[in-house]
Structures are given as structure tokens and as C-alpha cells.
Amino acid sequence: MNNKTIITALGVILFLIAGFKMSVLGYYPSDLAWIIPLYVVGLVGILVGRKMPANKR
Numbered sequence: 001m002n003n004k005t006i007i008t009a010l011g012v013i014l015f016l017i018a019g020f021k022m023s024v025l026g027y028y029p030s031d032l033a034w035i036i037p038l039y040v041v042g043l044v045g046i047l048v049g050r051k052m053p054a055n056k057r
Contacts (some may be wrong), residue, residue, distance in 0.1 A: 004052040011045025025043055 018038040020030060027035060
């Protein structure tokens with residue numbers, strides 16, 4: 001696996017964890033301090049991974 005795939009996969013996983021926590025498990029207002037950054041980091045990971053050039057070997 002190349003770096004592009006790994007970064008994109010990590011971003012998707014973090015994004016899904018935050019979504020699962022908010023939708024299925026529920027959340028308290030105090031949880032928003034780490035859920036919102038988890039969404040942001042996941043989204044940035046997805047976007048950066050998608051924009052990276054592919055390794056051509």
C-alpha cells in the first residue's frame with residue numbers, strides 16, 4: 001500500500017468513528033471538544049490523501 005491509500009484510509013476511519021459516536025452512541029455537550037476535531041482531522045486526512053500524487057513505479 002502506498003502513502004496515499006494509508007492517509008485516505010486513516011481519514012475515513014477517523015471520520016467514521018466520530019460519526020458513529022455522534023449518531024449511534026449519542027454524545028454529551030462536553031464530548032464535542034474531541035468529536036469536532038476528530039471530524040476535522042478525518043476530513044483533512046481524506047482530502048490530503050486524495051490530492052497526493054500517486055506513486056508511479
